[in-house]
Amino acid sequence: MAxxxxxxxxxxxxxxxxxxxxxxxxxxIPLSLPEAQKLVSHLEALEPPAHRxxxxxxxxxxxxxxxxxxxxxxxxxxxxxxxxxxxxxxxxQEAKENSGLLTFAPDITLxxxxxxxxxxxxxxxxxxxxxxxxxxxxxxxLGRLAGLIGQFRKHKVGQIVLSLLPAIHAPxxxxxxxxxDRSESAWWSRxxxxxxxxxxxxxxxxxxxxxDEVVQEIGRANFFDRRLWYSARFPxxxxxxxxxxxRIVALGVLIKLPKAKVIVLDADNTLWGGIIGEDGMAxxxxxxxxxxxxxxxxxxRLLDYQQRGFILALCSKNNAGDLDQVLKEHPHQLLHDxxxxxxxxxxxxxADNLISLAEELNLGLDSFLFVDDSDxxxxxxxxxxxxxxxxxxxxRAIDIPRCLEHVARLEVLxxxxxxxxxxxxxxxxxxxxxxxxxxxxxxxxxxxxxASLKMKMQVSFDxxxxxxRLAQLTQKTNQFNLTTRRYNEHQMQKFIAxxxxxxxxxxxxxxFGHSGVxxxxxxxxxxxxxxxxxxxxxxxxxxGREAExxxxxxxxxxxxxxxxxxxxxxxxxxxxxxxxxxxxxxQGFAACPDxxxxxxxxxxxxxxxxxxxxxxxxxx
Amino acid sequence: MSIFRQLQDVxxxxxKVRPEKITETTINEDLAAWDSLGHVNLMMALEQTFDxxxxxxxxxxxxxxxxxxxxxxxxxxx
Numbered sequence: 206m207a208x209x210x211x212x213x214x215x216x217x218x219x220x221x222x223x224x225x226x227x228x229x230x231x232x233x234i235p236l237s238l239p240e241a242q243k244l245v246s247h248l249e250a251l252e253p254p255a256h257r258x259x260x261x262x263x264x265x266x267x268x269x270x271x272x273x274x275x276x277x278x279x280x281x282x283x284x285x286x287x288x289x290x291x292x293x294x295x296x297x298q299e300a301k302e303n304s305g306l307l308t309f310a311p312d313i314t315l316x317x318x319x320x321x322x323x324x325x326x327x328x329x330x331x332x333x334x335x336x337x338x339x340x341x342x343x344x345x346x347l348g349r350l351a352g353l354i355g356q357f358r359k360h361k362v363g364q365i366v367l368s369l370l371p372a373i374h375a376p377x378x379x380x381x382x383x384x385x386d387r388s389e390s391a392w393w394s395r396x397x398x399x400x401x402x403x404x405x406x407x408x409x410x411x412x413x414x415x416x417d418e419v420v421q422e423i424g425r426a427n428f429f430d431r432r433l434w435y436s437a438r439f440p441x442x443x444x445x446x447x448x449x450x451x452r453i454v455a456l457g458v459l460i461k462l463p464k465a466k467v468i469v470l471d472a473d474n475t476l477w478g479g480i481i482g483e484d485g486m487a488x489x490x491x492x493x494x495x496x497x498x499x500x501x502x503x504x505x506r507l508l509d510y511q512q513r514g515f516i517l518a519l520c521s522k523n524n525a526g527d528l529d530q531v532l533k534e535h536p537h538q539l540l541h542d543x544x545x546x547x548x549x550x551x552x553x554x555x556a557d558n559l560i561s562l563a564e565e566l567n568l569g570l571d572s573f574l575f576v577d578d579s580d581x582x583x584x585x586x587x588x589x590x591x592x593x594x595x596x597x598x599x600x601r602a603i604d605i606p607r608c609l610e611h612v613a614r615l616e617v618l619x620x621x622x623x624x625x626x627x628x629x630x631x632x633x634x635x636x637x638x639x640x641x642x643x644x645x646x647x648x649x650x651x652x653x654x655x656a657s658l659k660m661k662m663q664v665s666f667d668x669x670x671x672x673x674r675l676a677q678l679t680q681k682t683n684q685f686n687l688t689t690r691r692y693n694e695h696q697m698q699k700f701i702a703x704x705x706x707x708x709x710x711x712x713x714x715x716x717f718g719h720s721g722v723x724x725x726x727x728x729x730x731x732x733x734x735x736x737x738x739x740x741x742x743x744x745x746x747x748x749g750r751e752a753e754x755x756x757x758x759x760x761x762x763x764x765x766x767x768x769x770x771x772x773x774x775x776x777x778x779x780x781x782x783x784x785x786x787x788x789x790x791x792q793g794f795a796a797c798p799d800x801x802x803x804x805x806x807x808x809x810x811x812x813x814x815x816x817x818x819x820x821x822x823x824x825x
Numbered sequence: 826m827s828i829f830r831q832l833q834d835v836x837x838x839x840x841k842v843r844p845e846k847i848t849e850t851t852i853n854e855d856l857a858a859w860d861s862l863g864h865v866n867l868m869m870a871l872e873q874t875f876d877x878x879x880x881x882x883x884x885x886x887x888x889x890x891x892x893x894x895x896x897x898x899x900x901x902x903x
Contacts, residue, residue, distance in 0.1 A: 239834070
């Protein structure tokens, strides 16, 4: 099990970045500033960073003192951090042509603002205003903020992250504040909700970094250093600076590193205390008392990750029957069969099981997180499958419920309807596979199986209600993806709005359920009679049911009806999209001497809908 | 380790300068990195390393190696 209290020397002894990252995620070891800097040097010497993150900071208080903590957080994540601090106190000027920020071309633009930057009236007591006036002020603040973000959004500033410095003092009306209809704290809470909605709705690739949450985590007295605030306009204690930096860099991780999708869990000493095969149902620690309550709490946290859109899988060296019994019958077990998209309960090596889970789920191993208490299993997986992120369950039960909280890749930048039901979709897929095996056993062929699914495809064009999901599909899809072009919501919104671009998506329904939005094509009309296929991708969970072909030929038919005579497409190979290497020629595209593919719709019409076992409808 | 050696290590690490650049007589103006921001970082680093609480009034006084050593000795820190 992971050492509960590693020393600074233990950290310096770590041999790989992955190992050190896992230890830092699980143990919350305090670090002094010189220690943090020594750790950065150690990490830089271990292995070169894998990605570069350009962080532009626009601020109305001193931000440069964050740098050592940002460097630490970035080094732990394997990011080479380049930072630009705008001139002090200058904000909207940075959103103008030729500003330092725009020249820097950031991946993330961080706005570190104080509350009164939003409106001069916020420097005065809020309680002087009646409820009506308070509402007006909030609307005004929101309008100004939308204007400010809009100024930045006109330019290439990457992901905008807004953070407001929390109040250094208790609310205006003191202990009574929360009860008053003039409450300052309630006003700010409402504003935060409104800002969140504003940034989320507009598809602007903008986020709010909730520093109030950091205050909750460490306490106001530990958050502000009043000496530095009043003497140097720097608000944070080292503890606060480190935690805020960690969160900022986590956002960078989500932009730069491969997406995590699956959490593979060991069972004994991870989901419960003890060993089911030895201790039995009555002997394992899982229930209302210590230490069983910590394991119940951990399972409860795992359900949160499932809500974020991560799928859970089980990988345990056990007798399948013993494990089944806990999942089905233990009164305090929260995770049941339906919560796991797949499982491997056997005596084979965990690495082999992870490989076979990746095949079953049709997901890359670099999207896997492996959680296990055993030194040996963790080391073996790290060694054989370095692309899997390994987290070792802490040895003290009280540390287990929060052991995944600092894993940056388990954060999300958006939440879609598909995320909330993802495991259910994988469970559907498992049932489809079972039906397929069954049909094949009966000697029937694949066509009969596909027909028995009674698939219906719903295609929609330029559907901005799907915006978050469409951007997410370009970000996450690696295998069935012809060009692997990544777009954020803001860029996607531009395609949807532009008359010379067409964004087509589909969802698929069959007897087992609804896929959610699972395929996307982006078409660029380069002139009146020619179009280019900028993007064509399918989520892995709908591959292999003819959906890819039905979608392509339906789309080509639609383009033909719009008088498009030729469609040009590309296959841009990556390490992961070998699957679609021959997709274009197989469907009827001709390979051209310049390496691109072309279909002359005037000469050869696409295949009719009846060629596929899927009924297609266009949603208008 | 003597106070000076510890201090030398803290200053070198915090301000990212070579240890040999720091002597028992170094003052802030000798090191380009010991500017106003570097100074704030150094104050934080001293507090955490020597487990001492510095008053904001002391910040502008602690601008040389001898001043810092004197301060630490006056406060029985070694």
